[in-house]
Each structure stands twice: as C-alpha cells, then as structure tokens.
Amino acid sequence: MYIGIPRALFYYKYYPFWKNFFESLGYKVVLSSPTNKEIVKKGIELCVDDACLPIKVFHGHVADLIGKTDAIYIPRIISIEPKEYICPKFLGLPDMIRNSIPNLPYVIDPELNLYRGKNKILNHILQISEFLNVSKRKAFVAYNKSLRIQRQFDSQLVEKQMIPQDALYNNQEISSNNSHIKNSNNLKVLLLGHNYNIYDDFISMGLIRKLQKQNINFITSEMVTKKIILEGTKKLEKDMFWTLGKQTIGTAYYFLDRKKVDGIIHVASFGCGPDSLVGELIEKRTKRDYNIPFLYLNLDEHAAETGFNTRLEAFLDVLEGRKYFEDNISTYG
Amino acid sequence: MKITFPHMGNIYIPLKTLFENLGFEVIPPPPCTKRTLELGVANSPEFACLPLKINVGNFIEAFEKGADTIVMAGGIGPCRFGYYGQVQREILKDLGFNFNMIILEPPQGHFFELLKKINFIINKKNNSIKDIIKAATLAWKKAVLLDKLDVEICKLRAIEITKGQSDGLYNYNLQRIIEINDEKEMSAYEVEMLKSFSSIPVNNDKKPIKIGIVGEIYTILEPFVNLDIEKQLGELGTEVYRNIYITDWVRENLLPSFLKPKDYKKMLDLSRPFINCFIGGHGQESIAQIVNFSKMGFDGVIHLLPFTCMPEIVAKSAIPKVSQKYSIPVMTIVLDEHSAETGFRTRLEAFIDMIYHNKEGKDFARVCTWN
Numbered sequence: 001m002y003i004g005i006p007r008a009l010f011y012y013k014y015y016p017f018w019k020n021f022f023e024s025l026g027y028k029v030v031l032s033s034p035t036n037k038e039i040v041k042k043g044i045e046l047c048v049d050d051a052c053l054p055i056k057v058f059h060g061h062v063a064d065l066i067g068k069t070d071a072i073y074i075p076r077i078i079s080i081e082p083k084e085y086i087c088p089k090f091l092g093l094p095d096m097i098r099n100s101i102p103n104l105p106y107v108i109d110p111e112l113n114l115y116r117g118k119n120k121i122l123n124h125i126l127q128i129s130e131f132l133n134v135s136k137r138k139a140f141v142a143y144n145k146s147l148r149i150q151r152q153f154d155s156q157l158v159e160k161q162m163i164p165q166d167a168l169y170n171n172q173e174i175s176s177n178n179s180h181i182k183n184s185n186n187l188k189v190l191l192l193g194h195n196y197n198i199y200d201d202f203i204s205m206g207l208i209r210k211l212q213k214q215n216i217n218f219i220t221s222e223m224v225t226k227k228i229i230l231e232g233t234k235k236l237e238k239d240m241f242w243t244l245g246k247q248t249i250g251t252a253y254y255f256l257d258r259k260k261v262d263g264i265i266h267v268a269s270f271g272c273g274p275d276s277l278v279g280e281l282i283e284k285r286t287k288r289d290y291n292i293p294f295l296y297l298n299l300d301e302h303a304a305e306t307g308f309n310t311r312l313e314a315f316l317d318v319l320e321g322r323k324y325f326e327d328n329i330s331t332y333g
Numbered sequence: 334m335k336i337t338f339p340h341m342g343n344i345y346i347p348l349k350t351l352f353e354n355l356g357f358e359v360i361p362p363p364p365c366t367k368r369t370l371e372l373g374v375a376n377s378p379e380f381a382c383l384p385l386k387i388n389v390g391n392f393i394e395a396f397e398k399g400a401d402t403i404v405m406a407g408g409i410g411p412c413r414f415g416y417y418g419q420v421q422r423e424i425l426k427d428l429g430f431n432f433n434m435i436i437l438e439p440p441q442g443h444f445f446e447l448l449k450k451i452n453f454i455i456n457k458k459n460n461s462i463k464d465i466i467k468a469a470t471l472a473w474k475k476a477v478l479l480d481k482l483d484v485e486i487c488k489l490r491a492i493e494i495t496k497g498q499s500d501g502l503y504n505y506n507l508q509r510i511i512e513i514n515d516e517k518e519m520s521a522y523e524v525e526m527l528k529s530f531s532s533i534p535v536n537n538d539k540k541p542i543k544i545g546i547v548g549e550i551y552t553i554l555e556p557f558v559n560l561d562i563e564k565q566l567g568e569l570g571t572e573v574y575r576n577i578y579i580t581d582w583v584r585e586n587l588l589p590s591f592l593k594p595k596d597y598k599k600m601l602d603l604s605r606p607f608i609n610c611f612i613g614g615h616g617q618e619s620i621a622q623i624v625n626f627s628k629m630g631f632d633g634v635i636h637l638l639p640f641t642c643m644p645e646i647v648a649k650s651a652i653p654k655v656s657q658k659y660s661i662p663v664m665t666i667v668l669d670e671h672s673a674e675t676g677f678r679t680r681l682e683a684f685i686d687m688i689y690h691n692k693e694g695k696d697f698a699r700v701c702t703w704n
Contacts (some may be wrong), residue, residue, distance in 0.1 A: 048650040049665065050641070076610065085411035088613035092647030095608050099651045111610070140351030238419050238436075268380075273413050273643040276380035276419050282425050298380075 003108070004069030006061035007032045009054060009090075011076060012164045012195040013222075017075065017150035024142040025134055030069045032061040037201035039064050046100050053269040053300050054196050055089050055096070055252055057203060062097055062104075071106040075124070079115040084243045087274055108132070161223045163208060164199050187319050188217045190255050192248050192282070193267030194275070195222055197299060204267060205305050207297075207312070216317060219261070221251040228254050246272040248255050252282045263293040263319045265312075270300035293318050335360050337400035339388040341553035343479050346511055346580055348518070352404075354468035354514075356513040360400040362391035364369050365557035369394055374670050376424055383558060383639035384670050385417050389424055393402070396430050408440035412614040412644055467516075473580075475510055478526070480578040482506050483563075485530050486576065490567030491541035494534045500564070502529060539570070542688055545626035546578045547619045548637035549645050552668050559637055559668060560677050566635075569685050574631075576622035577615070600625055607651035616644030620651050627659035633688045634661060635681075639668035662688060666701040 005011060011018075011031075019029050033039065033184040035057055043060025065072055074097055077090045089096070094109035110127035114120050120309050122140075129139035156167045189211065191198060198204050198220060211218050221229065229250030233240065235257075248266075257260045264286060268275035281298060286294045295315040299307070335358045338348055344359045362369070365387060371688050373390030388601045392403060408415025418436035464667065482503065488603040489499040506526055544566055552559050553575050566573045584597075611617055623634050636652060638645035649665055656663045664684045666677070 048644045048646060050649060078610070083409075085613070088616060088643040088647055089409065090413050091610060092612040092616065092650075094642075095612075096650040099607060099654050111674060117494055236419075237422075238407070238416070238438075271641045273641060274380070276378050276382075276417050276641070277413060280378035280381070280420055281423060284427060288427065301540060326608060 001027050001071065002030050002069040003027045004030045004032065004057055004065035004072040004105075006065060006072070007034060008058040008061045008077060008200070009093075009196045012199045014150065015164075015168060016153040018147045019143050020146035020149045021128075022073070024145055025132065025138060026268055029131075030065065030150070032064040033063070035200050037202075038183065040120060040202070040301060048096070048100065050271065051089065051096075052271045053203060054194070054200075055093075056102065056301065057200070058093070062101055066101075066103060066105065069105060071108055073102065073108045076109050076111045078111060078113040078257075079243075081243050081246075082114060082117055084241050084246065085115070086243055096255070133211065147273070158225055161219070162240040164222070166299050186215050186217045187262045187316070188219070188260065189319070190264045191218045191220045191267070192259040192264060194219075194244050194248075194250055194269075194272075195220075197269055198267050203269075203299060205299075205303070205308050206264075207267065210309070210312060216316065219251070219255070221247040224251055224254070232257070240278075240315075242278075243276040248275075249278050249282060251286070256286060256292065259290070259292075261292065262323060263295065263298060263315065265295045265315070267297045267299065293322070334358070335400045336402050336404055337362060337395035338404045339391045340365055340393060340557075341551055342553070342554065342556065342579070343483075343507070344476075346507075347476040347579070350475055350514065351472035351509075353466050354471060355465065360395055360398050362395040363398070365391070365555065369557075372671055374595070376395065376428060378420070380641060381420070382413060382642055384555075385420065386670065387555070387558065388417065389421055392421065392425060393428070393430075395423075396432065398482045398558050401431070402433040402435065405434060405436050410613065413615070444521050457573075468611060471514070471516055471519070473583075474516065475513075476579045476583065478510055478519070478523060479507075479582050481523075482510070482526065484574070485527075486569060487563055488572055489535065490531060490564070491534055491570055491572045492535045492539045495535055496568065497571050498533050499567075502533060535685070537627040541570055541572045542632040542685070542692070543572045543574070543630070544685075544688075545574050545576060545622065545631045545634045546621045546637065547626070547634055548588065548615070548616055549619075549639060549642050550582060551576055552637040552639055553577055554582075558639070560672060560674050562635070562637070562681070563679060565681055566685075571685060574626075576618065576626070608648065612644050612647050614642070614644035616648040619645060619648040622663065623652070623655050623663060624659055627661040631661065632692070633684065634663045635684070636663055638665070638667055653684060662691065684688055 005015070020027050032197070035307070039060035040057055042063045043056040043058065044163060047056040047059040061096065062072060062074070062183070074094045076094050077086055079085050085091070094107060098104065098107065108128065108131045110124050110131060112124045125143045126136060130138050142269050153167055156162055157164065160167075175229060191207075191211070196203075201209065215256055229247055232250035232254035233246055235253050236249070240249060242273070252264065256264075264282070266275075266279055266282065268279055283294055283296065286292055293315065295311065336352050338345070338361050340362055349361055350361045351602040361545045369387060369390035370394045371390070373386035373388070377389050377395070388405075403421075405418040405421070406414075407418055410416075418434065421433050484505045486499050489502075494497050506529065509522060509526075513522055546553055546562065554577070556563070563575075601617055602619050603624040604617045608617045608620045619636060623636070626634050636645075636649070638649070651663060652663050662684070664680070668681065
C-alpha cells in the first residue's frame with residue numbers, strides 16, 4: 001500500500017520521521033512533485049481564496065497525489081511544543097482539505113497535540129496504528145527508530161548549518177552553505193521566515209539559491225539551537241504562543257543583541273496571521289534599537305520574480321556598501 | 334489613573350459602570366469614526382486584522398482626551414487577539430505616548446498573575462469585597478439589559494409601520510441604561526423598558542424573513558466595523574439574530590469550564606463532521622451556529638469576518654458543504670478598512686432578494702422565470 005505525503009508545510013521539518021515511520025511499518029511512501037506552476041494553480045483553484053499561499057500550495061500538493069496513492073497522510077497538527085500552537089489553519093487543515101477537494105483517497109488524519117506535554121506524542125502514534133490497523137507494538141518500534149533518524153536530521157541542520165533539502169538527500173558536497181561559514185569575510189544575513197516558505201524553491205523564488213550564488217552566509221531559525229531561541233525570547237514580556245513565531249522572534253532578538261549579522265531578511269506569506277504581528281515586533285525593534293538593514297519580503301501567488309530580484313539585489317548592495325565603504329563616503333558626495 | 338479600554342459595540346457601558354463604581358475615573362474612547370480607523374490604519378502593521386487597527390485608533394483618541402491607563406484583555410492563542418496587547422503597547426510607545434497598560438490574561442497556569450493584576454487595579458482604591466461584588470452585579474445587569482434591548486429592537490425594526498421609530502426608542506433606552514447607577518432603579522427600569530416596546534405601532538400581518546449573523550465576535554458586535562448590518566437588514570424588512578451577545582461572550586469565555594452553560598458544548602458538536610476540533614477564535618462556533626440557525630428555521634445566515642482572520646478562514650472553507658447539507662443560504666462578508674457601504678448594501682439586498690425568491694419557489698412548487 002502506498003501512503004502519500006504532500007511536499008509542503010511540515011514536510012520540511014518532519015519528513016525524515018514520517019518516511020521512516022511508514023516504511024518500517026511496511027508501507028511505501030510517495031511524495032508529491034516539487035512545487036511547480038501546475039501545483040500552485042491547482043491549489044489556488046481548490047482552496048478557499050482568503051487562505052495564505054502555503055496553505056493553497058498544500059491543497060495543490062494533495063491534489064497532485066490523487067491517483068498516485070491509496071492513502072494520504074495529513075496530520076492535524078495542533079501543537080508541537082507544550083503551551084504553544086502552530087496556527088488555526090494547521091488546526092483545521094484536514095477539515096479544509098476534506099471540504100475543498102473532491103474524490104480524495106483515504107485520509108489519515110491523526111491528531112498531533114503536545115499542548116499538555118511532550119509525551120502526548122504517543123497518542124499520535126496510537127492513532128496512526130488504529131488508522132492503519134497495525135499492532136501497537138509494531139508502531140512503537142517504528143516510532144523509536146524513526147525518532148532517532150529525525151534527531152539526526154535535526155542536529156545536522158544545526159551543526160553543519162545545512163538546509164533541509166541537502167540534509168534530506170545527503171548532499172554533503174553541494175551544501176555550499178557549509179563552506180561559506182569558514183569565510184568570515186562574507187556578509188552574514190539572518191533569513192527569517194517559516195521553513196515551508198523559505199525552503200520551497202518555487203514559493204521563495206529560489207531565494208536560498210540566490211543567496212548562495214552571491215556568497216552570502218545565511219542563518220535560519222532551523223540552524224540555531226533551542227537554547228539560543230529561548231535566550232532570545234527572554235526579552236518578550238509575554239511568552240509567544242505560536243511555535244514558528246517564537247522561533248523567528250527568538251532567533252532575531254538573539255542575533256540582533258549580539259550584533260552578529262549584517263542584515264535581516266524576513267519572508268512572510270501574504271495574509272499570514274502570526275507573522276503580521278511577529279514581523280512588526282521585530283521590525284520595530286530593529287529600527288528603534290539597532291542600526292541594521294531589514295528587508296521584508298511578502299509572498300503571494302501574484303509575486304513576480306523580477307521585482308523580487310531587484311529588491312533583493314538592492315538590499316544586498318546596501319549591505320555590501322555598509323560593510324566596506326561606510327566610513328569612507330562623504331555624505332556631501 | 335484614568336482608565337480607558339477599546340470599543341466593542343456597547344460593551345463600554347457595563348465596563349464604565351464597573352470601573353466607576355470601583356472608584357476610578359474612566360475615559361472611554363469616543364465612538365469609532367472614520368478618524369479612528371485612519372489613525373489605527375496609519376499606525377498598525379499592514380496585515381494585522383481590523384480589530385487591532387481600530388483598537389489602536391481608540392487608544393490614541395482616548396489619550397487625546399486625557400486617559401493614561403489601558404485595560405486590555407489577553408489570550409492564549411492560537412487567535413492573534415492574545416497578542417494584541419503586546420503589539421499595541423509597542424506601537425503606542427513608538428508614537429511617544431506615556432501610559433500604563435494592564436493586560437488581563439486568562440488564568441492558565443499563571444492564575445496568580447491574574448489575581449495580582451486584578452488586585453493591583455482594585456487595591457488602589459481600597460474597595461471592600463462587598464463593593465466589588467456590588468459593582469460587578471450592576472455591570473452585569475446592565476449587560477443583560479443591553480442584550481434584551483438589542484434583541485427586541487431587531488424584531489421591531491422589521492415590522493414597524495413608521496420607519497425609524499424603533500431606532501429612536503433604541504437610542505432613548507440606551508441613554509437611560511447609561512445614566513442609571515443603582516440596582517433598584519435598574520430593576521424598575523427593566524419593566525418600563527419592556528413596556529416601551531409595545532408603544533411602537535407595528536404591522537402584525539407581516540411575516541419577516543429571519544437572518545442569523547455568525548462569525549468573528551468583534552465584527553459582529555461593533556456596528557462601525559460591520560457598517561451597522563443589523564440596522565441595514567432591519568430596514569430591508571428582516572428580523573436579525575446574532576449568534577453572540579455580550580453576556581454570552583462573558584459566560585462562555587470568562588467563566589471557568591465547570592460553570593459554562595451545558596448547551597454550549599452540545600451546540601459546538603453540531604459543527605461535526607465539517608470542523609472537528611477547536612480552531613481558535615470563534616471558527617468552530619460559526620459553523621455550529623449555522624447548523625443551529627438552520628434547525629431553528631432561519632431563512633439565511635450571514636457570516637462576518639475581518640480580512641485575514643485565521644479561524645474564520647478555516648470556517649469559511651466548510652461553509653459551502655454546510656450550506657448544502659442543511660439547505661440554508663449563507664453569505665460570507667469579509668470586512669476591512671476598505672469596506673464601502675454602497676457595495677455592502679447591494680450585496681445584502683441581493684442576498685435577501687434571493688431568499689425571497691427561494692421562498693416563493695417553495696410555495697408555488699414551480700415558478701417560471703419568464704412570466
């Protein structure tokens with residue numbers, strides 16, 4: 001039996017776990033194609049029009065899997081950290097899919113809710129075992145094995161500063177981000193944004209590729225340890241209840257405080273609820289207390305690559321100028 | 334210490350009573366106007382939802398009148414409202430205002446913090462527990478009375494013979510409720526108010542169609558944001574009910590779970606299988622209430638949400654199926670700072686025409702479109 005996994009949203013975070021888990025239970029895992037024009041178009045057609053781009057793209061990926069698999073795995077991800085949520089659209093994702101896409105194959109939608117403690121992950125595993133009708137024991141063995149692989153993947157991102165795609169396919173050589181780190185003369189940019197936006201080559205219009213090509217070192221919130229994020233969020237008066245928002249703001253505050261970056265790029269999708277507030281907080285702080293350039297890139301299905309490139313290039317020019325010529329230029333020309 | 338708080342429909346009346354009876358000076362923001370909106374939009378993040386922007390406008394206008402302390406509610410997510418206070422504080426700080434902000438977070442592990450904050454507010458004036466209870470009861474009674482007024486006027490508006498009469502009555506009663514500041518007088522006034530409704534001549538033969546309003550609470554309760562939808566629908570000759578009134582909101586959100594009304598949980602279950610779990614805000618409730626309204630024999634439902642409201646977007650995705658299964662027409666209206674009254678009115682009229690047409694079809698079994 002084939003189980004389909006849409007190549008969107010938390011694919012960039014949990015794919016190693018999902019793949020190994022289902023494979024050790026004896027299923028074959030099918031991925032949807034990498035995001036392309038066709039998928040985005042399909043997603044826009046199917047999805048409710050007020051949703052954000054990544055949710056629309058997810059709809060497209062699910063539609064892409066129809067006919068290729070016997071079942072599709074769409075977990076209801078309520079919370080992945082105690083006392084935190086992801087976003088209401090994640091909470092209702094399986095409902096949205098069921099309500100908007102006709103002729104779906106069997107949908108496996110177990111609930112992943114760690115709001116009341118990390119050990120609640122076992123409920124999730126139990127639910128999957130019920131969905132698939134496999135024994136609990138087998139499921140737990142698979143869980144333990146996959147957890148190890150997931151941890152390996154996570155630590156690879158942090159230690160080697162890799163991006164998920166490279167870590168997933170073990171492209172040790174291609175992960176050029178690695179080699180840049182050694183060259184401390186390069187510009188260092190903090191790349192903020194949700195993993196499913198910045199790592200999706202199509203959605204982010206090759207932002208990472210473009211940075212690599214220009215020999216820019218970049219850090220994302222997946223490449224830092226939890227400790228750093230917590231250190232950064234200490235400055236908040238109220239604990240943030242969005243996991244991704246907390247990661248973003250924690251990373252930003254940490255690096256801003258230590259003046260370790262030359263610039264910040266914040267990538268957000270149009271209509272993203274949490275980011276509209278998180279972005280504002282970061283931008284306000286950067287403007288008020290630190291003298292660091294900040295680029296806010298807003299993505300939606302109408303974004304055009306040319307304008308995107310122009311803005312990115314202009315921003316990088318500013319960074320370059322600040323680094324090398326700041327003291328030499330007379331303001332009078 | 335001059336207290337202010339954001340506007341949300343008539344909620345300022347009980348809140349003002351509460352704080353005044355606790356001995357504080359209260360400066361409610363002036364009613365929401367275009368200026369409020371413009372101030373809010375100019376100073377808020379572009380993609381924040383509309384309530385945040387209007388709140389910011391409210392605060393700025395209240396500061397202009399001399400307020401210096403904001404009392405604001407908090408939350409634990411995943412809806413953005415829980416983080417409003419934090420962002421608004423930063424915005425107002427950047428604008429150079431000097432103020433104090435008290436954010437009341439719902440008890441969730443931090444129960445002591447909430448008590449401490451409430452204590453902080455109350456202790457400033459040395460109130461005894463008796464005073465506090467008295468102030469709270471009076472405020473609650475006002476809220477109950479306001480809700481009754483809203484419900485009755487919405488019924489009257491649809492069938493009044495002289496248009497505009499019920500609105501006059503509404504404003505008169507509203508003023509009275511604001512002025513009264515004594516529990517006994519309040520009870521006496523309640524009888525008087527209920528009597529006053531029958532003074533308006535109505536057309537009893539008219540059987541108005543019934544419309545339910547569901548959606549995000551702020552857009553339902555604040556008439557400035559929803560372009561006075563209740564009044565507009567009333568003028569078009571329909572009876573309007575909301576799914577949420579001020580007192581319901583207090584009962585369902587501020588009381589601990591064992592005190593919550595029992596029907597509430599049952600009602601939420603109606604949202605299955607379209608929405609199967611809590612999705613933040615009032616998303617699940619919107620769907621459940623559409624089903625509920627359909628079971629109660631309503632002719633149509635209007636679903637309101639501010640632009641980019643996350644929970645209601647999920648709810649919106651379920652509406653076509655709900656509407657089909659329970660055969661009730663539902664219209665979604667997204668509200669933001671660009672909403673214009675004319676287009677809005679046209680949509681309402683079209684929706685109501687469609688419902689009338691539907692009804693005719695049902696009555697005559699077959700209607701030719703060309704005769």
